Amino acid sequence: MxxxxxxxxxxxxxxxxxxxxxxxxxVSEIILDTELTEGLDNLNEFSYITIIYFMHKSHKPAPLKxxxxxxxDPTPVGVFASRSPDRPxxxxxxxxxxxxxRDNILKVQGLDAIDGxxxxxxxxxxxxxxxxxxxxxxxxxxxxx
Amino acid sequence: MxxxxxxxxxxxxxxxxxxxxxxxxxVSEIILDTELTEGLDNLNEFSYITIIYFMHKSHKPAPLKxxxxxxxDPTPVGVFASRSPDRPxxxxxxxxxxxxxRDNILKVQGLDAIDGxxxxxxxxxxxxxxxxxxxxxxxxxxxxx
Numbered sequence: 311m312x313x314x315x316x317x318x319x320x321x322x323x324x325x326x327x328x329x330x331x332x333x334x335x336x337v338s339e340i341i342l343d344t345e346l347t348e349g350l351d352n353l354n355e356f357s358y359i360t361i362i363y364f365m366h367k368s369h370k371p372a373p374l375k376x377x378x379x380x381x382x383d384p385t386p387v388g389v390f391a392s393r394s395p396d397r398p399x400x401x402x403x404x405x406x407x408x409x410x411x412r413d414n415i416l417k418v419q420g421l422d423a424i425d426g427x428x429x430x431x432x433x434x435x436x437x438x439x440x441x442x443x444x445x446x447x448x449x450x451x452x453x454x455x
Numbered sequence: 456m457x458x459x460x461x462x463x464x465x466x467x468x469x470x471x472x473x474x475x476x477x478x479x480x481x482v483s484e485i486i487l488d489t490e491l492t493e494g495l496d497n498l499n500e501f502s503y504i505t506i507i508y509f510m511h512k513s514h515k516p517a518p519l520k521x522x523x524x525x526x527x528d529p530t531p532v533g534v535f536a537s538r539s540p541d542r543p544x545x546x547x548x549x550x551x552x553x554x555x556x557r558d559n560i561l562k563v564q565g566l567d568a569i570d571g572x573x574x575x576x577x578x579x580x581x582x583x584x585x586x587x588x589x590x591x592x593x594x595x596x597x598x599x600x
Contacts, residue, residue, distance in 0.1 A: 355536065403548060431544050
């Protein structure tokens with residue numbers, strides 16, 4: 311089975327190449343295809359939105375084990391236990407702050423997608439369903455790990 | 456531009472058809488393709504994981520304006536301001552509790568995907584990057600709205 315998706319827009323970002331960095335302060339724009347503009351109505355009633363995008367510069371074939379740079383232990387972990395862009399389906403998912411909505415353009419903060427990234431979906435971020443209250447992560451995900 | 460994805464597994468769920476319901480207590484299984492099993496290593500170090508899946512029963516073509524059932528105001532909203540399964544690219548994204556990992560099978564709680572849904576990606580849920588602390592939603596998203 312194959313699933314065929316058509317991008318709904320494109321990321322315009324000061325990030326021009328793959329590199330590990332903190333994107334939390336990066337401001338970028340999502341330019342939506344103009345025929346979909348009406349689908350953005352009411353989005354600015356949410357302060358955060360989740361962007362799903364296709365990481366078009368990811369490496370193929372994706373490895374099944376990878377070593378997250380944050381992890382001091384040299385043992386690799388399963389790719390699905392990581393946020394590596396090199397994964398069987400190279401979809402990225404980032405929750406960003408919606409700074410401004412103007413026509414078919416969304417200005418957002420915190421998007422770790424490089425310039426030219428195809429956007430697949432935009433969803434409102436809803437803490438009641440998106441943020442479980444007691445989620446645990448392994449020690450290696452933190453600076454103490 | 457077309458993006459072609461290949462499912463990595465399938466949802467086995469007691470939910471057999473599209474319907475509005477609270478899935479927070481639903482227990483289902485994700486059966487991963489066996490050649491990808493190694494990619495699940497270390498996933499059980501996280502208590503919550505995010506599943507991205509293809510809502511294969513969504514309606515096409517997707518409308519640009521929809522009326523969320525939770526909304527009392529009869530004015531429709533933009534599809535990207537909703538979590539409707541009927542959207543230009545019918546991808547669902549749900550953060551679920553990981554109950555058990557055994558070989559290529561993940562038992563999870565809270566997945567609102569119906570039986571047979573193709574799974575596209577699995578990511579660890581990391582509150583530091585996935586849960587912004589002060590996210591606002593419009594009044595119509597709540598029972599008071």
